[in-house]
Every structure is written in structure tokens, then in C-alpha cells.
Amino acid sequence: MIDRTGLLQIDSVNVLARAHLLPVFSRLGPYDVGLLDRASGRAPRRLVEYWAHEASYVPPRTFQLLRWRMERHRERGHWGRELSHEPGLVEAVRDLVARHGPVTARELHAVLGHERGAKEHWGWNWTPAKHALEHLFEIGEVAAAGRNAQFERAYDLTERVLPPDVLAAPVPDEADAVRELVRIAARAHGVGSVRCLADYFRLRTDATARAVNELVEEGTLVPVRVTSWTRAAFVHADARVPRRTAARALLAPFDPLVFERRRLLDLWGMHYRIEIYTPRARRTHGYYVLPFLLGEHLVARVDLKADRRDGVLRVRAAHAEAPDGVPGLVRTGSGGGAAPDAGAAAGTPxxxxxxxxxxxxxxxxxxxxxxxxxxxxxxxxxxxxxxxxxxxxxxxxxxxxxxxxxxxxxxxxxxxxxxxxxxxxxxxxxxxxxxxxxxxxxxxxxxxxxxxxxxxxxxxxxxxxxxxxxxxxxxxxxxxxxxxxxxxxxxxxxxxxxxxxxxxxxxxxxxxxxxxxxxxxxxxxxxxxxxxxxxx
Structure with a gap:
């Protein structure tokens, strides 16, 4: 499955299940969730973490395609202001990871004697040691060797996390890496615009457009026309259109299919937003809402919560999409859809x-x-x-x-x-x-x-x-x-x-x-x- 999707987004929200577990279930059905822990936490690792779409599991070879991004982080010094008050801390943290890794931030705090202060706001409340760890993670000097039961990253030196054959392979330059990332995104999409392909790995649109042109020239991508789209669209040359699809799946808010919201609206007619951080009184559909894919249509959305104490799955809200708003959906007995509003200027473009x-x-x-x-x-x-x-x-x-x-x-x-x-x-x-x-x-x-x-x-x-x-x-x-x-x-x-x-x-x-x-x-x-x- 990961060969098709290219990545799995990670998020700590656990209302239903961890974000990376749900897309696998949507595609494969019931499976051993320990597979992902083993793939990302045991050598030789088949999945590693980095900033891909957001924080994501990617194959080790894709990790190397993101090395140019790590160098950008090194040049920009994202955590420089926080770390400038602690000279020598980054080196000390790197040495401790080398001696004690894999190690969590909490374990590192204990070794260094750093204490987290009282939580004053909703944010992460990071210590200087945590900032140093994240800096080393962003520039690729340390990597996640896995996560524990509390979903904390265990950090280790990158050379001890990546498989030897991946470490031995040459690292591509930025242009080659971006082109390969766009190739992966296109294989995952089916059909997408430059904007869709850029969003998958959070790439610059201009760099993505250049990569798309090169992939079209080599025959990897094929330009296509999508009805009602005014922008260019592309499919991977290996893509196949099935005669029909019998899909029945709930899609998590972090599922790759719903990453790009404009594509979701254009192809499926669903205006979808995550409302986790929206005040309760202003939510439209609920807290943790999953679209429901039936065949090739998104026909409903449900707000779900895993009640772990009682061992039940609670459906806090369920909403059917308006049938006339679902592109291509024909209701039984409708003769092809509802009649247009008699008062409308029919067909006015x-x-x-x-x-x-x-x-x-x-x-x-x-x-x-x-x-x-x-x-x-x-x-x-x-x-x-x-x-x-x-x-x-x-x-x-x-x-x-x-x-x-x-x-x-x-x-x-x-x-x-x-x-x-x-x-x-x-x-x-x-x-x-x-x-x-x-x-x-x-x-x-x-x-x-x-x-x-x-x-x-x-x-x-x-x-x-x-x-x-x-x-x-x-x-x-x-x-x-x-x-x-x-x-x-x-x-x-x-x-x-x-x-x-x-x-x-x-x-x-x-x-x-x-x-x-x-x-x-x-x-x-x-x-x-x-x-x-x-x-x-």
C-alpha cells in the first residue's frame, strides 16, 4: 500500500485512532496495527519519519529525497533564537543521543536535569533540550528510531536508523529529488493538477511545474482534461481506470485522498474542513469528522469517537451529503437527478x-x-x-x-x-x-x-x-x-x-x-x- 500512497501522515490526535493507522484500514480493512510499529521501529526499517506532507512516515529512500529540505532548515536555523541562549546545547544533545540513543525527549531531560515548566498555554511548551532535538531532527543529523506507547519519538543518530543500502546510495540533488517526489505524488493521485502534486510533499509550485514538464517529456505523466477544470491536469502513465469501484471506506481527516481540499471539492463536490480547533458552537459537522466513500462518491460524513472505557465506537453526528451536490450521483428513481429550479436562469455560465x-x-x-x-x-x-x-x-x-x-x-x-x-x-x-x-x-x-x-x-x-x-x-x-x-x-x-x-x-x-x-x-x-x- 505504501508503494501506492507514498507516505502516511502522522498526528497525535487519538480521538478515534492514530492518524497513520486509519488510511491503511480504509484501503486494506482489518489488519495488524503492529505492522507499522515494526516497520518504523525495527531494523531494517521500511518506514522512517520526516516532514513530507506534514510529519509523515515515508520509505527510507524517500527520506533521502528530502535531504535538500534538511539543508534548507540548516541554512535558515529555524530554532536559532531559542537555542542562542544555550550555547553548546546542540552539541551536548547530539553527544547524548550518540551515547544513549534511541532516547525520548523526556529521557533526555532526565539526563540533562532539564525540567519542563508549568504549561501556560495550549502549545507544546518545549524545553531548550527539546528545541535542540527538533533542530537536529530537521537538519537530518538525528532521526526517529520509533515511537513508544505514549507516542513519543525515540531519537537516534540517522546513520543508525536508515538501512545500510540507503545510506550507501548517492543523495540526489534538489532538482532530481523534486522530480522524483512529483513522480511519487502523481502515482498516488490518479489525476491531479500542479497544485495537487505540489501539495503532496509541500513543494514550491514553480519547482513542481518544472518537474511536471520534464515528466511529461519523458512520458511518465500524461496531460488530460478534466470536465469543469480550467487548469491543466495530469495522470501517471501507469494509471488504470477500472470499469467500476465498489469502495466502502471512512476517510480520516489526514488521509491522502483528502489532503488537497480544492481537488476534493472539484472531483467529489465535498467542501471539507477539519474542525478540531473550531469552538464547539461554531462547528458545522463535528469534532473529528470522516467523509464516507461509497463507490466513487463521497456521500456522507460522520463524527466518530472511540470510547475506550466502555469499549464502543460512538457516532456523535452523521450527515448525508445533498445528492444534487455529489457530482455524477444518480438517485434511484430520479431519472438522472433532480429537476432544476424552475425560477433559475438555466445554464447561465x-x-x-x-x-x-x-x-x-x-x-x-x-x-x-x-x-x-x-x-x-x-x-x-x-x-x-x-x-x-x-x-x-x-x-x-x-x-x-x-x-x-x-x-x-x-x-x-x-x-x-x-x-x-x-x-x-x-x-x-x-x-x-x-x-x-x-x-x-x-x-x-x-x-x-x-x-x-x-x-x-x-x-x-x-x-x-x-x-x-x-x-x-x-x-x-x-x-x-x-x-x-x-x-x-x-x-x-x-x-x-x-x-x-x-x-x-x-x-x-x-x-x-x-x-x-x-x-x-x-x-x-x-x-x-x-x-x-x-x-x-
């Missing part, structure tokens, strides 16, 4: 324009909502608009509309994506663009209003000065402002926080406009899309 990377957190659920309502959803990346001229990005979007032969498109822009949207409306003209729904987009004074071409239509979800609205209408723009709820204003004490990427929007003066409740935002944006589509 939507072009999403994110403002910056983080705004996708808002547009993900919106994309799923619009797709479920029958709108073909397209995305043009606006990343880098802080560095790239807005006109250049808008021109790229206009070329996309022409290449796809799209007309009557409703733009849905978030944050600075609105600047691209306004420029695109001027460049593409009314035949291509029916209007724009702008969410939390800066108005930028009267300049904003004058950018809209006469006769265009816009619905703006953010309270701003009515004088600007009047300026837009003077130009013959069909404009209306729809206010976000003041309960989302983080600047008003006691009103809570704005969800996702809208968190930084200030909602001063929201009382001048119609107010939306928290649960109404997606529906209201969807309604605005239908309205603008129907205006044509």
Missing part, C-alpha cells in the same frame, strides 16, 4: 474570479452551490494580481471566454478579483458578460463606479457609500448593493467573525442596506446570478 489565494476558501462552497443549481462554473486564476497588472489578468480571462466560446457569462468576483472583473467587462463587452456579482470587492471611490461600462449590471455584496452607487447609476449601470450581515463584523464586539476569506471585511454603516443572515449568503449570491442571467 459563471466565471469565478478569486482575488488572492485565500479567497478560494469562500469561493469553494459557492462554486459547489452554483454547480448544484445547474450553472456551468468556470474559474480563471487571478493569483498574483498584486504583482501582475490587472489589465493583463483581465486579458487572459477574456481570451479564456473566447476560447471556450462562452457568452452571457455572469462574473462572480471576490476581493480584488472585482478589479479584474470590471476591466474584463470593458474588454469583453456585453455579448460575453451579462454582469458581475461582486463580494467584498473594494469600491475605490468614484473611480470604481466609472469603470463599469454603460448598460452593464452589477450586484455588490458589501456596504459602501450610496453616493458611489448613484455615480454608477448615472452611467446607466444597473447597480444595487446588498449588505452583508453586521453579525459577521469582527470589528463590532460580541458579533462573531466573518466566515472564511471574508473575515477582514469591515462592515461599517451596514444599517443603510438590506441585511443578510449568515445562512443566506450563498443563496443570495446564487439569486443574484440568476437575476443577472435573466436580464439578458
Amino acid at each position: 459563471v466565471l469565478l474570479l478569486p482575488g488572492v489565494y485565500e479567497t478560494w476558501r469562500f469561493l469553494e462552497p459557492l462554486a459547489a452551490h452554483l454547480a448544484a443549481a445547474g450553472h456551468p462554473v468556470h474559474v480563471v486564476s487571478t493569483l498574483g494580481i498584486n504583482r501582475r497588472p490587472v489589465v493583463e489578468t483581465a486579458a487572459r480571462a477574456a481570451r479564456y471566454l473566447a476560447e471556450q466560446d462562452l457568452s452571457g457569462v455572469v462574473l462572480v468576483a471576490h476581493s480584488k478579483g472585482g478589479l479584474v472583473g470590471k476591466t474584463l467587462m470593458l474588454a469583453a463587452g456585453g455579448a460575453r458578460v451579462a454582469g458581475m456579482v461582486a463580494v467584498a470587492t473594494p469600491w475605490s471611490g468614484s473611480v470604481y463606479a466609472r469603470l463599469f461600462p454603460p448598460g452593464s449590471a452589477v450586484r455588490h455584496f458589501a456596504p459602501r457609500d450610496r453616493q458611489i452607487l448613484a455615480l454608477a447609476r448615472e452611467r446607466g449601470v444597473n447597480a444595487r448593493i446588498v449588505a452583508l450581515a453586521p453579525s459577521w463584523d469582527p470589528h463590532i464586539p460580541g458579533t462573531g467573525e466573518l466566515p472564511g476569506a471574508l473575515r477582514n471585511v469591515r462592515l461599517a454603516g451596514a444599517g443603510h442596506f438590506r441585511v443578510l443572515g449568515d445562512g443566506d449568503l450563498l443563496a443570495a449570491v446564487g439569486s443574484a446570478v440568476r437575476e443577472l442571467g435573466a436580464l439578458r
